[in-house]
Amino acid sequence: xxxxxxFDRALVADRRRRALSTNKQEARFLLDLATxxxxxxxxxxxxxxxRALDLGGHTGALSQALINSGKARQVIRxxxxxxxxxxxxxxxxxxxxxxPFASETLDLVASPLSLHLLDDLPGxxxxxxxxxxxxxxFLAAVLGADTLYELRDCLTRAEAEVTGxxxxxxxPMADTRDLGSLLQRAGFALPxxxxxxxxxxxxxxxxxxxxxxxxxxxxxxTARQRNFTRKEVFLRAAELYATDYSDPDGRIRAxxxxxxxxxxxxxxxxxxxxxxxxxxxxLADALKTFEKKT
Numbered sequence: 027x028x029x030x031x032x033f034d035r036a037l038v039a040d041r042r043r044r045a046l047s048t049n050k051q052e053a054r055f056l057l058d059l060a061t062x063x064x065x066x067x068x069x070x071x072x073x074x075x076x077r078a079l080d081l082g083g084h085t086g087a088l089s090q091a092l093i094n095s096g097k098a099r100q101v102i103r104x105x106x107x108x109x110x111x112x113x114x115x116x117x118x119x120x121x122x123x124x125x126p127f128a129s130e131t132l133d134l135v136a137s138p139l140s141l142h143l144l145d146d147l148p149g150x151x152x153x154x155x156x157x158x159x160x161x162x163x164f165l166a167a168v169l170g171a172d173t174l175y176e177l178r179d180c181l182t183r184a185e186a187e188v189t190g191x192x193x194x195x196x197x198p199m200a201d202t203r204d205l206g207s208l209l210q211r212a213g214f215a216l217p218x219x220x221x222x223x224x225x226x227x228x229x230x231x232x233x234x235x236x237x238x239x240x241x242x243x244x245x246x247x248t249a250r251q252r253n254f255t256r257k258e259v260f261l262r263a264a265e266l267y268a269t270d271y272s273d274p275d276g277r278i279r280a281x282x283x284x285x286x287x288x289x290x291x292x293x294x295x296x297x298x299x300x301x302x303x304x305x306x307x308x309l310a311d312a313l314k315t316f317e318k319k320t
Contacts, residue, residue, distance in 0.1 A: 031145050033197070034248045035123070038143055039107035045242030046084060049112050053240035054085055055226070056282060060138035060167040061087045063222060063286050067165055068095055068136075075099070075163065078134035081154075082106040082122055086113045088138050098134060106140060123150055127157040135164050142168040142199055143246060151212035161293035164214065170221055170283035171201045176271040177234065177263075177280065184263035185255075193251040205285055214289025215296055222284045227277040231264040234280050 045053070061083065078098035080089040084105060092098045105116040120126050122137065123144050135154050144150050154164055178196040185192055200208075202219045209217035228234045238244055272278045290296060 031248050033143055033145055033246050034250075035121075035143075035145075038242075038246045041242035041244060041246070042084070042106065043108050045240060046108065046110050046112065048240060050240040053237050054087075056241065057083070057085055057138055058087055059224060059282075060284060061091050063167050063284055064088065064136050064138060064165045065091045065095065067286060067288055068092075068097060068134075071097065071163065073097070075133035077132050078102065078136065079104060079127075079132050079157075081125075081135055081137040082140040083136070083138050084110045086110070088136060092134075092136065102132075125150075125153045125157055127153075129156045130159045132157045133159055133162045135162070137166040139167055139169065141166055142197070147200075148208050148211060151208055151214075155212045155214055155289075155291060158291035160291050161295065162291040164287070164289045164291075166287045167284045168205070168287065169197075169199050170285040171199045172223065172281055172283040173199055175281060176267060176278070177231065180231065180263040180266040180270070181259070183266055184259050188256060188258045188262055194247045194249050195245050197245075197247060199283075200285070202285055205287060209287060209289045212289075213292065215292040217289040218287075220286050222286065224282045224284070226280045226282060227273065228280060229277060231267040231278060232260070234278070235260075 074097050076099050078092050078101050080092060080101060080103045082104065083089060086103065089101050089103045092101045102118070103116040104118050104120050106120065106122055109116055109119055118126065122140055123146065135158060137154075141147060141150060151164075158164065174196055181195050182192060185195075202221055206217055206219040209219065226234075228237075235244075267278050268276070
């Protein structure tokens with residue numbers, strides 16, 4: 027029996043289309059933050075890349091950041107599922123689960139806030155790795171494990187209290203250790219995984235949920251509840267949020283955790299670990315300690 031997909035990808039695509047059509051500027055802040063995180067990491071790389079791919083960076087912010095960096099001679103903008111109607115036509119439209127690139131055709135791949143919505147993230151990372159030329163670089167930002175933990179907690183307690191049941195509402199997110207292992211499994215050299223946490227304040231839980239809808243980030247889980255949720259659930263969740271996760275001024279806090287990924291396609295010029303037994307100095311000598319023989 028085939029396993030049910032975790033994400034409803036058709037729904038993800040439909041919500042992305044609607045978010046782009048409404049084009050609410052105030053809902054772009056997460057993508058702008060992800061773009062800045064990727065740009066900061068690219069700025070620390072002292073080399074240029076012939077062919078760079080902006081994988082899914084709607085709004086054009088990431089493509090422009092890659093151009094402004096001066097480190098990408100050619101930037102390919104690949105919009106996900108549909109073209110952004112507010113921008114000039116992209117170079118291509120694709121699904122980041124099925125990359126349309128031949129092996130060793132790209133030098134840099136950058137992805138902002140989309141890979142965490144894939145059922146087969148290991149497979150997608152392997153495709154990106156194959157598309158990179160030797161010594162090519164992969165940079166991405168995905169949502170991490172603590173993202174929206176306040177909303178998850180309040181919705182869970184409210185639904186259990188009001189209906190006596192539970193339904194999945196917030197997507198599961200990987201932690202840094204798991205993502206580091208996936209980079210290694212996909213064959214990336216010199217993998218680095220780090221996190222950045224952001225706290226955004228809102229007037230109420232309803233304002234937060236409105237922003238999530240404007241981003242196209244409402245519940246995309248296949249196992250989501252298909253009928254309408256009772257109004258009392260959301261009212262109770264808002265009460266719990268205001269009680270447990272608010273500041274003295276009454277505004278609530280929402281946590282967004284970015285996990286930033288980087289890895290290189292292997293190349294002989296990269297630093298390699300020494301083989302066991304080839305060290306020229308013992309650890310005891312390096313630490314200036316006494317080594318007791320057994």
